[in-house]
Amino acid sequence: MYLAKVIGNVVATKKSDTLLGYKLMIVQPVDASLSPDHREQVAADYVGAGVGEYVLVGTGSSVRVEENRKGVTIDLAIIGIVDSVII
Template sequence: MAKVIGSVVATQKDPSLVGRKLMIVQPINADEQPTRSQEVAADMVGAGIGERVLLVRGAGARHATVNDVQKDVNDCSIVGIIDSIDV
């Protein structure tokens, strides 16, 4: 899980990232406390700043790709927007 805290604009980037919104995310635990360093994630679901989101990394992030790019450099994707957390 993570909280979206900002966005990144990169006019020059790998072709597999063209057309993707890049968001700065802060990984959080169930108590919404930061757990690691901030990172950049490709947004697949239209998340906005301040929203809590679901992240996938590695092969899962590359499989979240919605286009037919063969070489995908993405290693972190936002794949869901969290409505509530029950602990």
């Protein structure tokens, strides 16, 4: 799991049926001081995040553990919206 900032969204008119109902967002990983850390990635949005928000991103099989998500084609998901970071 890591921190990221939502910097945009992806519109895909054709995609796997397992992705129907999910927004695809472009996320920029950030470090603890909220400075950009790595290159951008695309994540499925589980929580209704918006552009400009800081979020928690989960990766791999851990983002597919719920019964209704076991067959989805998702490797990266926004799983939380960050209210504040205290270091």
